[in-house]
Amino acid sequence: MSETAEADPLATPFLQSLVARIRAEDTFGVWDRKSDVDLLSEYIVTKEQRRTIPIIGDPDPDTLARVEKFYQAIGLAIERVSGVMASPMMKMSHEGFGRVVLIAGVLVVHARSLRDVHRFGFNDLGALAKEGMKAVDQAVAMIEAHPTLARA
Numbered sequence: 004m005s006e007t008a009e010a011d012p013l014a015t016p017f018l019q020s021l022v023a024r025i026r027a028e029d030t031f032g033v034w035d036r037k038s039d040v041d042l043l044s045e046y047i048v049t050k051e052q053r054r055t056i057p058i059i060g061d062p063d064p065d066t067l068a069r070v071e072k073f074y075q076a077i078g079l080a081i082e083r084v085s086g087v088m089a090s091p092m093m094k095m096s097h098e099g100f101g102r103v104v105l106i107a108g109v110l111v112v113h114a115r116s117l118r119d120v121h122r123f124g125f126n127d128l129g130a131l132a133k134e135g136m137k138a139v140d141q142a143v144a145m146i147e148a149h150p151t152l153a154r155a
Contacts, residue, residue, distance in 0.1 A: 012128040013039055016083045017135030021046075021076035045069055046131050048124025062099045062121040070095075070123050073135070074103050080139045081105065081112065085146050087153050089113070095120065105142060108155035112142035 012018055022039045029035070034042060046069065048056075062070075074091040081089040087107045095101035099120035105113040115138075125131040146153040 012132035015132045015136050016080040017076060017139055018132050020079035024072050024076045046125055049126060053122055056122050060121040061097055066121055066123055070120055077135055077138045078105050081142045084139060085143045087146050107146055107153040110149050110152040112145045113138050
């Protein structure tokens with residue numbers, strides 16, 4: 004999957020799921036004319052932009068929502084690839100530190116500690132797709148290793 008992320012990031016199941024997740028919130032069709040790249044632009048934070056963000060800071064509600072959508076899209080892509088539903092659970096402090104887990108059945112298929120969430124973003128679409136697909140691929144491998152628990 005990482006080869007697809009490098010060649011055409013928008014063709015990955017992860018970015019397709021993320022775009023679908025973002026578009027699902029557009030109940031009035033305001034974003035219909037926006038391209039997928041435009042919708043994903045909020046996830047692009049270059050190194051120069053990241054340097055301007057203070058090292059210590061509280062994440063705003065938009066950033067928290069963006070992180071949540073990122074992990075929801077991972078769950079959707081896991082289901083798309085494996086056929087097993089994976090649900091994210093995220094607990095975040097007001098300072099931007101926390102943890103996210105994705106659970107399939109009774110199996111934790113992905114777990115990650117989060118920090119500096121106020122600086123959340125990726126250098127480009129390729130990096131975004133690669134990181135998302137890395138999580139999807141690891142979760143699918145976990146599901147394949149423990150199918151009974153994942154389908155419980």
